[in-house]
Amino acid sequence: MDEQQRIEQAIRGDNQALAQLLHEHYTFLMKYLIKVTMNPTLAEDLVQETMLKCIEKISSYNGTSKFSSWLITIATRLYIDMMRRKKVEQRWQEQEQALRKVQWHMQQQQEAWTDAIDALSKMRYEIRLPILLKHYYGYAYEDIAEMMDIPIGTVKSRIYNGLQQLRKELMPDGTA
Amino acid sequence: MGQRNHPNRQDVIKNIDRELERIEKDQEWLDELVQGFEQMDQVIPHSAPPSIHDLEQLVSSHKVEIRRQNRLELLCFFIVACILIGGNTFLAMTSWTAFLILQACTFVGAITYLWYSRNGAKKKGAAPHAE
Structure with a gap:
């Protein structure tokens, strides 16, 4: 059975088809949220919430976007809502702790904490998100605007400012 | 300047x-x-993805929870509707003046609320720096 058939069955109320879909997209969603949050614990919580929302809203999925993109949209909006509810200080403290944990894990695995990862981790989530969606997942500006529920001009300016900031960090000698 | x-x-x-x-x-x-x-x-x-069996259980239990919540919301809606209709009918039967005063106050309150919320939305949407 292909994905389209499974989606149709899930929309009609087939629990097994929906469970299969969630199983297939779990790792994709988790990897996306880890890159967005840079916090594996938070990413896991958000995956759970996204799956619950997906179960709730599956009947309204109309197939205009890919199922994975639909999941990404739900996860992105949940994350933005969560971050808006938290205080800046609390956000900063949690992020610091999570980053230290990730750094420690990478040291254990003898993996280098590269300049690129460092620069991305220092970025605000509002900036990191559109850059990730544009340059890693290859979404169009219009799609990103819809996913983040912001105007397209704001998406462009955030990506532009973020890339400028990244360039400065990665190429401080101005070779860019 | x-x-x-x-x-x-x-x-x-x-x-x-x-x-x-x-x-x-x-x-x-x-x-x-x-x-x-x-x-x-x-x-x-x-973490690794949960098994399909676990996910199936999650799906069915969450659907049951959603149905329960929907029924509760519908029940609340009917209770509030009954209280409003019953209360208004009782008031109209007891005193027409009190009923008319209540209706007028509700109407004025609703108009004021709409006016304030419309103004609030306009202010939120305004972006003078973008002019």
Whole structure:
């Protein structure tokens, strides 16, 4: 059975088809949220919430976007809502702790904490998100605007400012 | 004092578009950025997906919970509707004057609320810096 058939069955109320879909997209969603949050614990919580929302809203999925993109949209909006509810200080403290944990894990695995990862981790989530969606997942500006529920001009300016900031960090000698 | 010339919003967006096109041509640098994301994928630990059986249980239990919530909301709606209709009918039967005063107060309150919320929405949407 292909994905389209499974989606149709899930929309009609087939629990097994929906469970299969969630199983297939779990790792994709988790990897996306880890890159967005840079916090594996938070990413896991958000995956759970996204799956619950997906179960709730599956009947309204109309197939205009890919199922994975639909999941990404739900996860992105949940994350933005969560971050808006938290205080800046609390956000900063949690992020610091999570980053230290990730750094420690990478040291254990003898993996280098590269300049690129460092620069991305220092970025605000509002900036990191559109850059990730544009340059890693290859979404169009219009799609990103819809996913983040912001105007397209704001998406462009955030990506532009973020890339400028990244360039400065990665190429401080101005070779860019 | 002369008025400062602020760049038009359209010009700003056009400039950003040009700059973004210029940055996107620098493939080598963007590759480094993508590599950073790929590294994060590889090295940051993440949990394995739950079994299909567990997910099926999650799906069915959550659907039961949603149905329960929907029934509760519907019940609340009917209770509130009954209280409002019953209360108004009782008032109309007891005193027409009190009923009319209540209706007038509700009408004025609703109009005031709508007027304030409309003004609030206008203020929120206004962006004078973008002029």
